[in-house]
Amino acid sequence: MAVQRKQVPIDGRLFKLPSSPSEKAHLIGSRCRSCGETFFPKRSYCANCTSPDMEEVALSTRGKLETFTISRATPPGSLIQAPYGLGYVRLPEGCIVQTVLSECDPQKLEIDMDMELVIEKIREDEEGNDVMAFKFKPV
Amino acid sequence: MREVVILGVGLHKFERFTDKTLVELGEVAISNALKESGVPFKDIEAAYVGHCYAAMGTGRSVVTQFGETGIPIVNIEVACSSATQALLRGAWEIASGLYDVVLAVGVEKMGTGLISMGGETDRYIVEMGYMVMPASYAMMARRHMHDYGTTFEQLAMCSVKEHKNGALNPYAQYQREMTLEEVMNSRMIADPITLYMCSPTSSGASAAVICAKEKAKKYISKKPITIAGWALSSGTYAREALEFGGMEELAQKAYDRAGIGPQDIDVAQVHDAFSPGEIFIPESLGLIPEGEGGRWIEEEKTEINGVLPINTDGGLVARGHPVGATGIAQVAELVWQLRGEAGPRQVPGKPKVALQHNAGIGGVIVSIYKR
Numbered sequence A: 001m002a003v004q005r006k007q008v009p010i011d012g013r014l015f016k017l018p019s020s021p022s023e024k025a026h027l028i029g030s031r032c033r034s035c036g037e038t039f040f041p042k043r044s045y046c047a048n049c050t051s052p053d054m055e056e057v058a059l060s061t062r063g064k065l066e067t068f069t070i071s072r073a074t075p076p077g078s079l080i081q082a083p084y085g086l087g088y089v090r091l092p093e094g095c096i097v098q099t100v101l102s103e104c105d106p107q108k109l110e111i112d113m114d115m116e117l118v119i120e121k122i123r124e125d126e127e128g129n130d131v132m133a134f135k136f137k138p139v
Numbered sequence B: 001m002r003e004v005v006i007l008g009v010g011l012h013k014f015e016r017f018t019d020k021t022l023v024e025l026g027e028v029a030i031s032n033a034l035k036e037s038g039v040p041f042k043d044i045e046a047a048y049v050g051h052c053y054a055a056m057g058t059g060r061s062v063v064t065q066f067g068e069t070g071i072p073i074v075n076i077e078v079a080c081s082s083a084t085q086a087l088l089r090g091a092w093e094i095a096s097g098l099y100d101v102v103l104a105v106g107v108e109k110m111g112t113g114l115i116s117m118g119g120e121t122d123r124y125i126v127e128m129g130y131m132v133m134p135a136s137y138a139m140m141a142r143r144h145m146h147d148y149g150t151t152f153e154q155l156a157m158c159s160v161k162e163h164k165n166g167a168l169n170p171y172a173q174y175q176r177e178m179t180l181e182e183v184m185n186s187r188m189i190a191d192p193i194t195l196y197m198c199s200p201t202s203s204g205a206s207a208a209v210i211c212a213k214e215k216a217k218k219y220i221s222k223k224p225i226t227i228a229g230w231a232l233s234s235g236t237y238a239r240e241a242l243e244f245g246g247m248e249e250l251a252q253k254a255y256d257r258a259g260i261g262p263q264d265i266d267v268a269q270v271h272d273a274f275s276p277g278e279i280f281i282p283e284s285l286g287l288i289p290e291g292e293g294g295r296w297i298e299e300e301k302t303e304i305n306g307v308l309p310i311n312t313d314g315g316l317v318a319r320g321h322p323v324g325a326t327g328i329a330q331v332a333e334l335v336w337q338l339r340g341e342a343g344p345r346q347v348p349g350k351p352k353v354a355l356q357h358n359a360g361i362g363g364v365i366v367s368i369y370k371r
């Protein structure tokens, strides 16, 4: 039986991979205990009120597509090849997430549509692990 | 605080490729600005130099071509608004009484293709393909289309108008008119933004000589133009904002400081890194009613002969966008408009009050100029 390869996030600050099959991956955000605002990616001080009293929170895996574009050019260093969708997804917590979209057909994307977090392999690292990135796809 | 005036402005033509060095580009712009101002270089008390991609110490290399007089020469980087920051840094010091005469400069030489940020960027941001400069304008444009019914044709009309004005500007990188079909059918870069809606990579230089109003009579200059009020921001957090929050408040601050309102603006420069910016930026500044930007461009209200001429020199899209030099090129056009020296681009009716909006990854500026 082949050894199952380990999955690692592209950046540990961004999301948590499930540790068991019953769990789901989720983005990591910060919630300000002072003013209640929520942010992604996580941060040490509140952008809204400057409070250092922040707690790490598991963010909702669904949100609404605030707006989007289809990039027809691959920028230098990008592992995502054009054409690909880029968008902002608004989560129920109020924060906005800049994200790659797994859909790149503009006809299949619509502002305000429901979107869902997906985790996909983007490359392998030096130890042969699968490096995972997050995207959003239409529900 | 003392009033501050612009005595002279100067540019080096913006172009895609150049054999000239940064020092040579800067020398032309500074020499033109000094000539207009009637100020001998030995009277300059400090210089601020905006650039983004140049080597450290570039300001000194450029400015000391005119003499090693020992003045402080400070480099300023605020992305696309670097040159305006340089100008306003000097304006503050004159207003506060520290100096009487300051030189502000912007210089840049860029490569081609999608621009990078230089320096270090988080690896995931690069690998996940976020570094697409047109993407943020594209997403704001798409949201505008969704919310207000703005059309792809209207976005393209901005580019047509920019190129029409650029064709009248000897300093512009692109001096050729473009048809609506050419713009709409050019390569899609980031939907709905096509190639001809993008500002190009450019090289060029800009300069301005500014002075305390009470000392301006010392010099036989062109008509002095007052820097009447300005406001700078790095963006205020706002949950609903896709980019910089607090734009309305920022513009209001500039209007208040200049003692005017948006209805008093006779001619404006807005930061159209991509053509659709001409639709949603003037709305955020209170110059165009919310949601009507598309209709305004279609009804030709922002043309040179329109009710509110915008980007009369072709804007970033046609004039070119050497990032660190762009800000003072915007100012130069407004100075020429207010003096009535803009030639074939001259806004009719002797414009009195002008607005500049210059924005970049580093921050946003709204600045008001008066004849």
Ligand SMILES: [Zn+2]
Pocket (backbone or CB within 6 Å): A032, A033, A034, A035, A036, A037, A046, A047, A048, A049, A050, A051
């Ligand atoms: Zn807070």
